[in-house]
Amino acid sequence: MSLTPDDIAANLAAVRARVAAAVARRGPGPVPTLIGVSKKQPAEAVIAACRAGLGDLGENYAQELVAKAEVVAAAVTPPRWHFIGPLQTNKVRKVVAVGALVHTVDRPGLVDELAREVARLRAGRGATTPLEVLVEVNVGDEAQKAGVTANDLPALLDRIAARPELRCVGLMAIPPEPPEGDPEQTRPHFARLRELSRREAAIARPGVDLVHLSMGMSADFEVAIEEGATMVRVGTAIFGARPPRA
Ligand SMILES: *Cc1c(COP(=O)(O)O)cnc(C)c1O
Numbered sequence: 001m002s003l004t005p006d007d008i009a010a011n012l013a014a015v016r017a018r019v020a021a022a023v024a025r026r027g028p029g030p031v032p033t034l035i036g037v038s039k040k041q042p043a044e045a046v047i048a049a050c051r052a053g054l055g056d057l058g059e060n061y062a063q064e065l066v067a068k069a070e071v072v073a074a075a076v077t078p079p080r081w082h083f084i085g086p087l088q089t090n091k092v093r094k095v096v097a098v099g100a101l102v103h104t105v106d107r108p109g110l111v112d113e114l115a116r117e118v119a120r121l122r123a124g125r126g127a128t129t130p131l132e133v134l135v136e137v138n139v140g141d142e143a144q145k146a147g148v149t150a151n152d153l154p155a156l157l158d159r160i161a162a163r164p165e166l167r168c169v170g171l172m173a174i175p176p177e178p179p180e181g182d183p184e185q186t187r188p189h190f191a192r193l194r195e196l197s198r199r200e201a202a203i204a205r206p207g208v209d210l211v212h213l214s215m216g217m218s219a220d221f222e223v224a225i226e227e228g229a230t231m232v233r234v235g236t237a238i239f240g241a242r243p244p245r246a
Pocket of ligand 1: 037174235
């Protein structure tokens with residue numbers, strides 16, 4: 001069962017208050033963008049969140065994103081969509097068509113496919129605005145995890161710099177689950193992403209402007225903000241528990 005619109009609005013207000021408190025602890029800097037993660041939640045839940053003032057939504061599956069974006073756009077002013085799931089090259093066309101900010105660029109083949117699709121979509125339209133993307137980094141060096149390693153990050157940024165269709169605006173990470181669910185244990189991973197960003201931002205590359213750090217979820221977004229997150233991805237704290245996969 002998904003939550004009622006009133007519950008979603010109340011959760012959203014509570015999360016916003018926690019974001020504001022974390023920003024106050026952090027000190028000066030940008031106000032982080034709150035991305036509501038709506039995977040496996042019905043379009044009605046997204047519409048309720050949009051009506052409550054949420055302007056950024058995140059989805060993990062291309063097909064679900066396309067279907068939901070259409071229903072939502074028919075009901076409210078469309079939000080800005082973020083694609084935060086693993087992206088297969090054969091799903092790139094769908095995601096690019098929705099205009100989502102892709103947070104999960106993690107390999108050369110995906111850079112090339114995104115650039116190809118942007119060029120294709122724009123051929124004949126005369127539009128030249130590049131597609132904004134983030135690079136996902138495997139900050140915990142986990143064997144099974146998506147994301148580019150810290151070692152391979154510079155080469156991947158070079159590859160994006162060579163593609164005028166793309167603009168890299170920051171880095172994203174999904175750190176390892178802490179053993180006791182203690183968000184403090186995730187803090188060093190957030191700090192590592194910030195340090196990698198600082199290091200790479202010192203290198204001038206065309207079309208690469210590392211201003212964003214997409215990090216922090218329901219369990220740890222406050223710690224992420226204290227460590228410099230400019231985008232937090234919050235699902236269950238806004239929408240409630242996700243229904244089990246059908
Ligand atoms: C599902 C998901 C989230 C949101 O997780 P919650 O714990 O529900 O807040 C954030 N980021 C990514 C990449 C996700 O897949």
